[in-house]
């Protein structure tokens with residue numbers, strides 16, 4: 001037992017000896033014993049890359065040539081050891097240092113040490129500036145070869161040992177030591193410059209991170225991240241403002257209980273899609289607020305990537321309560337407008353029609369009392385009145401065709417096209433079919449959109465032909481209205497704030513209210529095409545019959 005303790009003590013002592021710093025400032029004759037090549041600690045060549053604290057971002061090729069001038073030797077080697085390194089970092093750095101058990105030393109180090117020794121000799125021979133430049137160059141090459149500060153120390157130690165070995169008197173030795181100090185600083189300059197560069201990069205990184213943080217912290221949309229198992233990893237402050245929850249109540253927890261139960265399958269599918277590397281389109285979810293009500297949100301999600309792997313989901317969510325309210329208000333407004341149009345259409349059709357009928361009766365009475373020549377003139381008036389009646393009837397039907405309610409979109413559009421065609425001479429074709437009956441709001445929106453588009457063609461296009469075509473694409477109904485007229489510059493027209501017409505804007509707003517989209521393809525001289533899509537549910541026919 002005692003012997004085992006003794007052995008352990010001896011082993012510890014050997015290890016402590018290995019870890020003790022090499023002593024080099026010894027008289028020439030003893031230098032081999034005190035610091036033989038095998039006893040010097042060196043960075044293993046492969047270790048260079050691990051000294052990330054000093055070497056990250058190092059680009060030896062870009063290092064400035066040594067600055068001439070008085071300030072250059074002011075650099076203190078001590079600055080090579082960042083204050084930021086704690087005891088643990090130092091312990092790890094020490095552990096990485098290999099003990100070179102006499103199996104030879106990196107040949108680069110030998111070569112550099114010889115060069116360094118030559119610089120030292122040169123300095124002692126009075127070559128001042130040239131020798132300092134040479135020492136700086138040794139430092140630069142040490143860095144360029146991917147070697148570390150510890151290698152540099154070895155190079156310096158060896159160089160100094162050689163110089164000391166050649167010194168014969170104590171005076172020569174102390175001159176060599178003083179020269180060694182100067183060259184030591186010079187050869188460390190490249191390391192210091194590299195270190196400063198790393199610091200600059202770190203500062204730039206910190207600044208950039210600070211800016212990013214600011215952006216996230218002051219964003220008006222909720223920005224969040226999810227782990228791959230659906231837990232909330234981060235949430236920005238606006239989450240609290242919008243939902244009333246404190247972030248700490250949800251961080252680290254599954255997101256699912258925050259989602260309205262009916263929306264959960266969609267939310268889960270989107271997360272899965274992102275984790276599988278897809279980029280799903282925007283989607284809407286209702287989110288539980290602290291008060292218990294649900295807040296409508298529009299979501300955009302993308303993969304969160306770390307070292308090339310998808311590790312979670314990065315999401316941005318916008319509170320669309322106001323937008324939904326505005327859409328709702330617009331829907332009400334459109335409905336009120338439709339009612340008003342209906343009233344005017346009926347007034348035109350029924351009241352004006354009855355008045356005209358009364359005028360016909362009075363004219364017939366007058367005709368009986370007039371001579372035949374005058375009654376012929378009255379006949380002309382009667383025929384003009386008939387034309388007015390016909391026009392009024394047509395107008396009232398166009399304003400709110402009863403066939404839109406009774407027979408649906410296609411017959412109503414054919415009727416509209418026929419009327420516009422007769423009035424303007426424009427050839428208008430209607431191809432394809434919108435399919436089964438659509439919700440009334442969608443049918444009315446499409447009818448009004450085509451009506452406005454035809455008005456635009458007659459007013460602005462000087463076209464000869466308009467083609468209206470319907471097609472179905474899954475759950476979307478597509479409608480194209482294409483003319484062969486003058487065309488126009490779309491971005492310029494759309495940017496004409498304040499003075500632009502209401503027609504295209506009205507089309508867009510009607511589509512917003514029914515969840516549709518508008519795409520305008522036009523160029524001056526090349527005609528115009530409005531491409532419209534509206535979502536249609538498979539149950540639209542049922543819902544239509546249900547409302548009747």
Ligand SMILES: Nc1ncnc2c1ncn2[C@@H]1O[C@H](COP(=O)(O)OP(=O)(O)O)[C@@H](O)[C@H]1O
Nearest residue numbers: 456457460461487488493501502503504505528
């Ligand atoms: N089919 C078309 N052909 C040529 N120009 C068009 C067409 N449709 C729209 N425009 C252009 O777009 C502009 C905006 O149209 P709109 O919003 O309906 O307002 P408005 O018809 O009251 O001018 C029109 O003034 C016209 O210059």
Ligand SMILES: [Mg+2]
Nearest residue numbers: 456501503504
């Ligand atoms: Mg218009």
